[in-house]
Amino acid sequence: MSEQVAVDEVAGMVDRLIELSSVVGDDAAGIDMIAAAERLKAAAAAFQLEKITQFARSQAEAKTAMGFEARHAMRGVPEQIGLATKVSPSAAARQLTRARALTEHLPDTFALLRRGEVSELVATHVVNETSHLAADDRRGVDRELAAQLPTLGPRRAQGLARTLAIAADPAGAAARASHARKDRRVSVRPAPDTMTTFSALLPCEQGVAAYAALRRHADTLVAAGDARSRQQIMADTLVERVTGQATADAVTAEIGLVMTDASLLFGDNEPAQVTDYGPIPAETARTLLEQARVFLRRLFTDPATGIVTDCDPRRRRFDGTLARLLIYRDGRCRDPFCDAPIRHIDHIQPHAAGGPTTPVNGRGTCERGNHTRQLPGWTIRLIDPSRYIVETITPTGHRYQSRPPSAPGAQHRQHLRAEAAGSRAA
Structure with missing residues (x-):
């Protein structure tokens, strides 16, 4: 079979699945179909991971032949994988690490994934929990896990993999825990309804102590008659202590809030955009502006593209x-x-x-x-x-x-122009 024929065959499986989705049977057959689809998902994940490994190996060999040092041979590989799988380069790099671990060091878990007997999530847990082990120890844990993994859910599989990994190399597990403390960090990501999830990865005793301090402070204020809920007080106190603000609402850092003049001044409902977050309702944006010191900067958009x-x-x-x-x-x-x-x-x-x-x-x-x-x-x-x-x-x-995203109001203006053009044509 030629390479192009193989590519076309894999791509054709998508169309075949769409065709099969219209087949309707009884509920028992429906459950069988759902189970079969789950196995197919796992097998497809194994297929993709194997191809990722093959591609990375080929690229590394090509780079070495070009004169690259071995430590630079993988540069640009995650970026290409990310473009193919429509994820960020960082996510693709993790995908590549997982692929190499499964295909090279965890053959039994990979075989289960390929046959669709475990999910990609279970296989990922095995990769993560054994990452600190030497190659022989890792294969030993892999062999022990193989008989039990198909009967376990993700959380139990993760726990068993961790237990066996610690038993295989207690000193390594301790060293890994010590190294993990160097990876402490803070992150923020968008959440629904104009909220964000602000989180910190901390050593266990620090995280527990920080939470306990917020809880004690909230308990004190609730006992004193504060009308806010305990969770609201804890969230507000976190913001106040981190920023040094007198109140959580007194935002002082610069936030890029992009909105139309109609939404800002005349009550229009075109959603606004917060830089590094995304769209928020116009009414929410106006409320933010009432609470903060405001500096206006005019932005000009192209009338045709809205950029x-x-x-x-x-x-x-x-x-x-x-x-x-x-x-x-x-x-x-x-x-x-x-x-x-x-x-x-x-x-x-x-x-x-x-x-x-x-x-x-x-x-x-x-x-x-x-x-x-x-x-x-x-x-x-x-x-x-x-x-x-x-x-x-x-x-x-x-x-x-x-291409850049359209600015707030662009789609509305384009719709009005289309209507006006239609009226003139009529």
């Missing part, structure tokens, strides 16, 4: 107002499928090649994305200046496009 093009000239570095414009325009890293925050402002046509420092030739990227484009075989080019569409060409010749 931010300028704000209220010529430099080597994208900084000041120009950098702020690109951050407001792009929102997140402009590499396709990468949702990382903007860390670098990149020249699409490199400055060294004569590229100007202008909004049209600029794009916001994460640090990793800006470095990846420097690797051999990668090309970044502007293919539509009016819509700021950028094309990424990978070393394998695959092409991916990205």
